[in-house]
Amino acid sequence: MxxxxxxxxxxxxxxxxxxxxxxxxxxxxxxxxxxxxxxxxxxxxxxxxxxxxxxxxYQPIPQFDYEKCQKCGKCAAVCKQNAIIFAKGKYPAFVKDLCIGCKACVVACPYGAITETTKxxxxxxxxxxxxxxxxxxxxxxxxxxxxxxxxxxxxxxxxxxxxxxxxxxxxxxxxxxxxxxxxxxxxxxxxxxxxxxxxxxxx
Ligand code: SF4
Ligand code: SF4
Missing domain, CATH: 3.40.50.300 (P-loop containing nucleotide triphosphate hydrolases)
Structure with a gap:
Protein backbone atom coordinates (compact mmCIF):
# COMPACT_ATOMS: atom_id res chain seq x y z
CA MET A 1 0.00 0.00 0.00
CA TYR A 58 20.65 13.25 -14.61
CA GLN A 59 18.44 15.27 -16.91
CA PRO A 60 18.74 15.56 -20.70
CA ILE A 61 19.88 18.94 -22.02
CA PRO A 62 20.58 20.12 -25.57
CA GLN A 63 24.06 20.36 -27.05
CA PHE A 64 24.49 22.84 -29.89
CA ASP A 65 26.66 22.23 -32.95
CA TYR A 66 27.41 25.72 -34.23
CA GLU A 67 28.94 24.37 -37.44
CA LYS A 68 25.51 23.04 -38.40
CA CYS A 69 23.47 25.92 -36.93
CA GLN A 70 21.87 28.23 -39.51
CA LYS A 71 20.78 30.87 -36.93
CA CYS A 72 17.07 30.37 -37.68
CA GLY A 73 15.93 30.85 -34.05
CA LYS A 74 13.37 28.00 -34.08
CA CYS A 75 14.91 26.40 -30.99
CA ALA A 76 14.42 29.60 -28.96
CA ALA A 77 10.85 29.99 -30.24
CA VAL A 78 9.77 26.59 -28.86
CA CYS A 79 11.55 26.83 -25.51
CA LYS A 80 8.87 27.62 -22.91
CA GLN A 81 11.52 27.97 -20.20
CA ASN A 82 13.35 30.82 -21.99
CA ALA A 83 16.48 28.71 -21.70
CA ILE A 84 17.55 29.65 -25.24
CA ILE A 85 18.21 33.30 -26.05
CA PHE A 86 18.21 34.24 -29.71
CA ALA A 87 19.08 37.50 -31.46
CA LYS A 88 18.73 37.76 -35.25
CA GLY A 89 21.97 36.93 -37.04
CA LYS A 90 23.58 35.45 -33.91
CA TYR A 91 24.01 31.90 -32.66
CA PRO A 92 21.53 30.90 -29.94
CA ALA A 93 22.79 31.20 -26.35
CA PHE A 94 21.85 28.37 -23.99
CA VAL A 95 21.10 29.06 -20.31
CA LYS A 96 21.67 25.62 -18.81
CA ASP A 97 20.17 26.35 -15.39
CA LEU A 98 16.74 27.17 -16.87
CA CYS A 99 16.48 24.02 -19.02
CA ILE A 100 14.07 21.32 -17.82
CA GLY A 101 15.02 18.80 -20.51
CA CYS A 102 11.76 18.77 -22.49
CA LYS A 103 13.72 18.19 -25.76
CA ALA A 104 11.41 20.49 -27.76
CA CYS A 105 14.42 22.34 -29.18
CA VAL A 106 16.02 19.08 -30.35
CA VAL A 107 12.85 18.23 -32.28
CA ALA A 108 12.36 21.78 -33.60
CA CYS A 109 15.83 22.28 -35.11
CA PRO A 110 15.48 21.74 -38.88
CA TYR A 111 19.24 21.40 -39.42
CA GLY A 112 20.11 18.68 -36.89
CA ALA A 113 22.28 21.16 -35.02
CA ILE A 114 21.03 20.10 -31.58
CA THR A 115 21.81 16.74 -29.98
CA GLU A 116 21.30 15.55 -26.42
CA THR A 117 23.66 15.43 -23.50
CA THR A 118 22.94 15.37 -19.75
CA LYS A 119 23.45 17.41 -16.61
S1 SF4 B 1 15.23 20.97 -23.70
FE1 SF4 B 1 13.32 22.16 -23.50
S2 SF4 B 1 13.70 23.51 -21.76
FE2 SF4 B 1 15.70 22.76 -22.42
S3 SF4 B 1 16.44 24.29 -23.84
FE3 SF4 B 1 15.40 22.75 -25.08
S4 SF4 B 1 13.29 23.50 -25.30
FE4 SF4 B 1 14.26 24.65 -23.62
S1 SF4 C 1 16.95 25.70 -34.43
FE1 SF4 C 1 18.93 24.77 -34.94
S2 SF4 C 1 19.65 25.93 -36.70
FE2 SF4 C 1 18.02 27.14 -35.79
S3 SF4 C 1 19.09 28.54 -34.35
FE3 SF4 C 1 18.51 26.72 -33.18
S4 SF4 C 1 20.31 25.39 -33.29
FE4 SF4 C 1 20.54 26.91 -34.91
Missing part, protein backbone atom coordinates in the same frame (compact mmCIF):
# COMPACT_ATOMS: atom_id res chain seq x y z
CA UNK A 2 1.20 3.53 -0.80
CA UNK A 3 0.15 6.55 1.25
CA UNK A 4 1.17 10.08 0.28
CA UNK A 5 1.35 12.81 2.92
CA UNK A 6 0.99 16.28 1.45
CA UNK A 7 -0.27 19.79 2.20
CA UNK A 8 -0.82 23.13 0.51
CA UNK A 9 1.61 25.03 2.72
CA UNK A 10 5.02 24.33 4.19
CA UNK A 11 5.57 24.23 7.93
CA UNK A 12 2.22 22.63 8.87
CA UNK A 13 3.78 19.42 10.22
CA UNK A 14 3.59 17.26 7.11
CA UNK A 15 6.98 15.62 7.60
CA UNK A 16 6.24 15.07 11.29
CA UNK A 17 3.01 13.24 10.36
CA UNK A 18 4.79 11.18 7.65
CA UNK A 19 7.64 10.21 9.99
CA UNK A 20 5.32 9.43 12.90
CA UNK A 21 3.16 7.21 10.67
CA UNK A 22 6.28 5.46 9.34
CA UNK A 23 7.71 4.76 12.81
CA UNK A 24 4.35 3.50 14.10
CA UNK A 25 3.79 1.23 11.08
CA UNK A 26 7.37 -0.08 11.36
CA UNK A 27 6.57 -1.52 14.81
CA UNK A 28 4.31 -4.10 13.11
CA UNK A 29 5.05 -4.26 9.37
CA UNK A 30 7.88 -3.58 6.90
CA UNK A 31 7.80 0.15 6.17
CA UNK A 32 9.47 2.41 3.65
CA UNK A 33 9.46 6.21 3.90
CA UNK A 34 10.12 8.14 0.69
CA UNK A 35 11.24 11.72 1.28
CA UNK A 36 9.96 13.45 -1.86
CA UNK A 37 10.39 17.01 -0.59
CA UNK A 38 13.36 17.24 -2.96
CA UNK A 39 14.02 20.96 -2.49
CA UNK A 40 14.38 20.59 1.26
CA UNK A 41 14.51 16.93 2.37
CA UNK A 42 14.62 16.57 6.15
CA UNK A 43 13.21 13.12 6.97
CA UNK A 44 16.77 11.83 7.52
CA UNK A 45 17.17 14.48 10.24
CA UNK A 46 13.86 13.57 11.90
CA UNK A 47 14.78 9.86 11.80
CA UNK A 48 18.47 10.45 12.72
CA UNK A 49 19.57 8.61 9.60
CA UNK A 50 23.06 9.04 8.12
CA UNK A 51 22.18 8.75 4.43
CA UNK A 52 24.22 6.79 1.88
CA UNK A 53 24.27 7.79 -1.78
CA UNK A 54 22.22 5.42 -3.95
CA UNK A 55 22.45 7.13 -7.33
CA UNK A 56 22.89 10.42 -9.16
CA UNK A 57 19.97 11.79 -11.18
CA UNK A 120 23.30 16.35 -12.96
CA UNK A 121 20.14 17.56 -11.22
CA UNK A 122 20.00 15.61 -7.99
CA UNK A 123 20.87 12.63 -5.82
CA UNK A 124 18.97 9.74 -4.29
CA UNK A 125 20.02 8.53 -0.84
CA UNK A 126 19.04 5.57 1.33
CA UNK A 127 19.23 4.82 5.04
CA UNK A 128 17.46 3.04 7.88
CA UNK A 129 16.49 3.74 11.49
CA UNK A 130 13.63 2.78 13.85
CA UNK A 131 12.91 -0.07 11.40
CA UNK A 132 12.03 2.46 8.67
CA UNK A 133 13.72 2.10 5.26
CA UNK A 134 14.31 5.66 4.08
CA UNK A 135 14.70 6.64 0.43
CA UNK A 136 15.40 10.34 0.05
CA UNK A 137 15.67 12.58 -3.03
CA UNK A 138 17.57 15.85 -3.11
CA UNK A 139 17.57 18.49 -5.86
CA UNK A 140 21.03 19.84 -6.70
CA UNK A 141 21.54 23.41 -5.50
CA UNK A 142 20.58 25.90 -8.23
CA UNK A 143 18.59 23.40 -10.30
CA UNK A 144 14.85 23.78 -10.97
CA UNK A 145 13.63 20.33 -12.04
CA UNK A 146 12.32 19.08 -8.69
CA UNK A 147 9.44 17.28 -10.46
CA UNK A 148 11.92 15.19 -12.44
CA UNK A 149 13.89 14.40 -9.28
CA UNK A 150 10.72 13.19 -7.54
CA UNK A 151 9.70 11.11 -10.58
CA UNK A 152 13.14 9.42 -10.55
CA UNK A 153 12.94 9.02 -6.77
CA UNK A 154 9.60 7.20 -7.08
CA UNK A 155 11.12 4.83 -9.66
CA UNK A 156 14.15 4.23 -7.41
CA UNK A 157 11.89 3.57 -4.39
CA UNK A 158 9.95 0.93 -6.36
CA UNK A 159 13.25 -0.58 -7.55
CA UNK A 160 14.63 -0.76 -3.99
CA UNK A 161 11.33 -2.14 -2.73
CA UNK A 162 11.63 -5.13 -5.04
CA UNK A 163 14.34 -6.28 -2.60
CA UNK A 164 13.13 -4.83 0.71
CA UNK A 165 9.48 -5.80 0.06
CA UNK A 166 7.94 -3.20 2.35
CA UNK A 167 4.27 -3.76 3.18
CA UNK A 168 3.65 -0.02 3.22
CA UNK A 169 5.31 2.92 1.49
CA UNK A 170 4.75 6.43 2.86
CA UNK A 171 5.60 9.28 0.52
CA UNK A 172 6.36 12.61 2.18
CA UNK A 173 5.62 15.15 -0.57
CA UNK A 174 6.66 18.77 -0.88
CA UNK A 175 3.97 21.40 -0.15
CA UNK A 176 1.86 23.04 -2.86
CA UNK A 177 0.27 21.75 -6.07
CA UNK A 178 3.21 21.78 -8.51
CA UNK A 179 5.00 19.07 -10.51
CA UNK A 180 6.87 17.54 -7.52
CA UNK A 181 3.58 17.13 -5.63
CA UNK A 182 1.87 15.53 -8.64
CA UNK A 183 4.86 13.18 -9.04
CA UNK A 184 4.55 12.29 -5.33
CA UNK A 185 0.82 11.51 -5.50
CA UNK A 186 0.82 9.42 -8.71
CA UNK A 187 -0.03 5.76 -8.10
CA UNK A 188 -0.78 6.11 -4.37
CA UNK A 189 -3.72 4.41 -2.63
CA UNK A 190 -4.42 7.14 -0.08
CA UNK A 191 -3.49 10.79 0.37
CA UNK A 192 -3.27 12.46 3.78
CA UNK A 193 -3.48 16.26 3.50
CA UNK A 194 -2.05 18.10 6.51
CA UNK A 195 -3.10 21.68 7.21
CA UNK A 196 -3.38 24.26 10.00
CA UNK A 197 -5.99 26.92 10.90
CA UNK A 198 -4.38 29.85 9.05
CA UNK A 199 -5.63 31.59 5.84
CA UNK A 200 -2.59 30.59 3.74
CA UNK A 201 -2.87 26.94 4.79
CA UNK A 202 -6.49 26.68 3.61
CA UNK A 203 -5.50 26.84 -0.09
Missing amino acids: KIAVTGGKGGVGKSMVANSLAVEFARKIKTMLVDADAECPNDHLLLSVKRKKYKTI EIGTIYTGKNYGVELVSGELKLGELASGEVVAELRKAADEINEKTKADIMIIDSSPGIGCPVIASLVGTDYVVAVTEPTPSALF
